Amino acid sequence: MSGLVLKLGPKERVLVNGAVIENGDRRGRISILTPNANILRLRDAIRPDQAKTPVSRVCYIAQLVLSGDASEVEAKPQILSGIEQLSQVLRDEDSRAHLDAATSAFCTNDFYRGLKALRNLLQREARLLGGGAKQ
Secondary structure, eight states: OOSEEEEEOTTOEEEETTEEEEOOSSOEEEEEOSTTOOEEEGGGOOOGGGOOSHHHHHHHHHHHHHHTSSOHHHHHHHHHHHHHHHHHHOOSHHHHHHHHHHHHHHHTTOHHHHHHHHHTTHHHHHHHTTOOOOO
């Protein structure tokens, strides 16, 4: 079996191809077998008013594709441009690895994995901007 396996907590919600799915009262696992399914954990979702920093704005654009609110064709150039701008500032080896992983994922239209790679930079960005808060 291949594909994506989501491990969900009790009552956790996930958006799959535009449909909100809620887990039951116990922990569970869902295997997504369909290639290129659009998936977004709602606990990880960034609201529009939270997209105030460079990394969160790029994440938000990727999230719009996963939720079906933006097309891949329109969003991809914006995302790749945002990653290029981030790479000018986040120059340490670890950040570069996440940015490279995100770029590779977005270039193959794997928006879930691209968003996952970018989300790893949110805490680092918060520290750099002096907030230190988690997103």
